[in-house]
Amino acid sequence: FYLAEGDHRIRLVSDGGGVWLHSLRLDGGDTVADYAQVRDAYRKAGYGPAQNVSVKVQAEQSKLKSDSSLMPIYDRSSSRTEPYDAYRIRLNTIGGQNWKRTGQWISWEFEVPESGLYRIGIKYRQNLLQGLFTTRRVYIDGKVPFRELEHVRFPYGDEWNLKWLGDDEPYLIYLEKGKHELKMEAALGELRET
Numbered sequence: 001f002y003l004a005e006g007d008h009r010i011r012l013v014s015d016g017g018g019v020w021l022h023s024l025r026l027d028g029g030d031t032v033a034d035y036a037q038v039r040d041a042y043r044k045a046g047y048g049p050a051q052n053v054s055v056k057v058q059a060e061q062s063k064l065k066s067d068s069s070l071m072p073i074y075d076r077s078s079s080r081t082e083p084y085d086a087y088r089i090r091l092n093t094i095g096g097q098n099w100k101r102t103g104q105w106i107s108w109e110f111e112v113p114e115s116g117l118y119r120i121g122i123k124y125r126q127n128l129l130q131g132l133f134t135t136r137r138v139y140i141d142g143k144v145p146f147r148e149l150e151h152v153r154f155p156y157g158d159e160w161n162l163k164w165l166g167d168d169e170p171y172l173i174y175l176e177k178g179k180h181e182l183k184m185e186a187a188l189g190e191l192r193e194t
Contacts, residue, residue, distance in 0.1 A: 034147045035171055042117060047174050050116030058082065059094045059123075063109040063181065069098040070106055080123075080160040097128060105185035107139075112180065117172035120165045120182070126154045135189030138165065141180055145173055151189030 003026075010024065033041075060072035072091035075081045081092045094106060112118065126134050133156065138149040152165060164170035 030143075032144055032147045032150065035166070038146045039172070042172065042174055045174075047117050049172065050112065050114050050118055050175075053113055053116070053118075055110055055112055055118075057108050057110045057182075058092070059106075059108070060091045061108070062094055062106045065104075065106045066185075067098075067101075067104050070095060070104060071098070075125075078160055099186060100128070100134075102186050102188055105183055107181050107183035109179060109181050112175050112177060115175065115177045118175050119170040119172060121170075122163050122165070122184075123160060124154050124163060125158070125160045126156055127158050130156055132156055135187045137185040137187040139181075139183040139185070140173060140175070142183075146171075151187060153189065 012021075062070075062072075072094050073096055074089045074091055075093045076084075076086065076089075078084075079086075083090045083092055099106070120138075128134075133153040135151050135153055137144060138152055144150055148171070149165065152163075154163065165173075
């Protein structure tokens with residue numbers, strides 16, 4: 001909405017039914033830089049890759065989620081799932097069929113032992129939308145670091161795959177030493193026009 005400078009009145013009219021409001025927020029919107037701009041800023045700041053560091057977070061050990069239906073589930077279709085057990089049920093995945101509505105999100109907390117540039121890889125299987133892809137918006141510490149993470153595609157496939165954010169040339173993301181949060185939100189991405 002275009003608003004000229006000065007005072008304005010916003011009026012909400014109920015057509016029936018009650019509603020509780022906590023607040024109204026007017027936001028000019030943040031402009032998110034693209035990866036090339038962020039990468040150049042990293043170079044100017046002298047940031048380098050973290051050396052000999054690998055951090056693994058199990059998906060089923062989420063920190064927060066937007067919906068109670070997004071609960072850890074088990075997958076025994078492949079020994080590539082962790083933890084794997086051919087006989088016992090082990091909660092080793094999250095999402096699946098339940099993580100399909102736009103706006104649903106899951107977040108994970110992780111800690112890096114040193115400040116530096118990190119690649120982020122996601123082990124996934126998207127075997128629900130045959131011939132299509134799903135899209136997720138990726139946040140680091142509450143913000144989308146650059147435009148390309150607004151719509152990350154996860155293509156269809158029956159097998160478990162490792163997807164580096166950035167695909168063939170993985171994105172490098174600067175993280176300070178300490179705890180961080182990664183959040184993935186179901187998004188329409190390029191399907192929104194359709």
